[in-house]
Amino acid sequence: MNEKQRKEQAQIKQVSSVDRKSSQDKPLSEKTTEDFAHYFQTTYTPPDIKKARKRGRDKIEVHYDFEIPEEMSKIGKGKKFLIRTYGCQMNEHDTEVMAGILSEMGYESTLDTDDADIILLNTCAIRENAENKVFGELGHLKPLKLEKPDLIIGVCGCMSQQESVVNRIMQKHQQVDLIFGTHNIHRLPDLIKEAMFSKVQVVEVWSKEGDIIENLPKVRHGQIKAWVNIMYGCDKFCTYCIVPMTRGKERSRRPEDIIREVRHLAAQGYQEVTLLGQNVNAYGKDFDDIEYRFADLMNDMHKIDIPRVRFTTSHPRDFDDHLIEVLAKGGNLLDHIHLPVQSGSSEILRKMNRKYTRESYLELVAKIKKAIPNVTLTTDIIVGFPNETDEQFEETMTLMEEVGFEAAYTFIYSPREGTPAAVKKDDVPMEVKKERLYRLNDLVNKQSAESMDAYEGKVVKVLVEGESKKDETVLAGYTEKNKVVNFKGPKSIIGKIVDVKITDTKTWSLNGELVEKTAEVSN
Known part of the structure; x- marks a missing residue:
């Protein structure tokens, strides 16, 4: 607190608990500006x-x-x-x-x-x-x-x-x-x-974590796709991340409340839900009365009559064998997995406090690909972490290629006040960091374009979300693997899952034509 704030605080009138209580007990219509000012200044x-x-x-x-x-x-x-x-x-x-x-x-x-x-x-x-x-x-x-x-x-x-x-x-x-x-x-x-x-x-602003409040009203965008929070907070404390301080410790919603919400969405006609959490696959680890984890929840999602279930964002440390086994069942559990790696260098990962290595991440990817052969993997990557060397950045580039990520969210490291990484001295010039980001993005674009090329002539299932942002005569939607598809069709199919034959591929989207029946179907 600076000198100005100290003076302002010193000028605040303190009221007794009796005065504050009497102010709070008044009906809203009888409260004065002074009542509210006194009450809030003391709380x-x-x-x-x-x-x-x-x-x-x-x-x-x-x-x-x-x-x-x-x-x-x-x-x-x-x-x-x-x-x-x-x-x-x-x-x-x-x-x-x-x-x-x-x-x-x-x-x-x-x-x-x-x-x-x-x-x-x-x-x-x-x-x-x-x-x-x-x-x-x-x-x-x-x-x-x-x-x-x-x-x-x-x-x-x-x-x-x-x-x-x-x-x-x-x-x-x-x-x-x-x-x-x-x-x-x-x-x-x-x-x-x-x-x-x-x-x-x-x-x-509460520094202590809040409790879990159910039955809060929501205004969702449309009736096609919905987000469902399954947990709050994060306990991982990556050295670059402010989220554990802003969102608090991990708190999981009760499974019966989540299942009830998803069933209600299915009954309302929603076609897709995305289960949300800062570290979604750590779900259930904070329960002390039941043995119920994220794989158990996904297994219960598999039984609900809703066409598509996604989840984000997962942490490699909590992606266990049971979860892989459940996801391999397929059905409404889609085979697109977003698995943030952040860096391909074990040393940088150690400095980030990610608690896994390049080798262990690749072992996890191998397990996922063996169980789910057609899986699509996407990721998050940070370049320019304090004192990242050329060699360490090259390890990120080779990991990108080895895994075969079809898309990635890429960022230059941004220091956040209050995190351990923010106080680290950094000897990497910004021009070098930008050059690394450009190189990485070129590789991401190349791999994305290659993955898209494989769809030409194929038929895909598209959840139609509405008109294209660029052309109101064109419809747009997403495949099971989260690829954007643009095609012409009647507005009556918005909100439905339809077959579309791909006629043209781009780096980040696909163009196609609506078909009635198909013999060959790809994700």
Whole structure:
């Protein structure tokens, strides 16, 4: 805390517990601005990265009693909300939950910034570029806040779990009314209430992991594909990653709740679900009352009448033989596996604290390919980790070729404050890192194009998701192996799985024509 913050804190009026309680007990209509200001100033909870690093043995409770407070259930009537989402599928899923909560409060969704009464930026902390985009957006929103003083601007998600980010927002972005983290999304109605009536920034970020809150409302995009959270947090502590501090320790949902949700989605006509977790195949390791792991869950998914089941993101350390055995059953368990490797060098992997070697990763890949011969593998790779040598980078290139990845998300290492890797001295110039990324991307493109070439003339099963973004006369969808296919067909087949014959291949997509019946079917 700097001198300015100390002075501000010293000026905050402290109220007795009796005064605070009497303020909280008042009906919403009787509360004054001073009530809210007093209450919130005495309950300000900033993030603490030191606390977030600690892994206690506190029992995680599951709650099934979520409800919108009565006084907030219609407060959004006639008003609109906008949520901008940055980052991974977990953030997208969090946005679905927040949209569900706001909708139950009476708000309607809008894509127009000028029409919004609440704007939430759901943020990502993985890379610096995403962080810069958020601060840039806050700058753009400042004039709008001056025009519309009652507009509520909020920052949530992983960035909000970082102490330095919260301090920066509080000091430099007074237009922000509300800051909350990843563990307390279910508190959104109460936080909005406080933001509406308080004249100070509302900040509530829990360093301690939250409990698991079931029965939260969701607004999903369409009725074709759905994300289903099966667990939260990560215990791996890779030296470059801030997620264990922003998302907390691993907490698994109860299997019966997940199965019930997927069955409900199947009954609603959804064609595909993706099971989500920061480290999805560590699912169930935190259970102390049952022996039920990710392979058991996938086996139960195999029994549900839904055409496609995917999962992301998995960690090589937790990809065990039982899981491989279950995935080999096929059916609705698709043979596309995203398996982040991050580096092909055992030494770099050690410095990353990945807890596996190049050799053990290749052994795992060999097991998967033996059990699932037609498997498609994709991955994540970081180049330019502190002090990465030319030889170590070449090991990544050769591993890329040896495994035969058909796609990869590639990044130049981005230091994250609060992680061990961020304090490492680095002697690799940025020009060298960029050159390595260009070389790696050239190889990724080559291998992707080669994998696509094999589809020419084949017939594939395509889940039609809608019109192509580039041409509304063309439909687009994904194969079982997650390849994009563009083709012409009637709008009536959107949401269905159809056969498409591939007529042309590109580096990252396929073109085809709709067919009625086929004798030869490929994934």
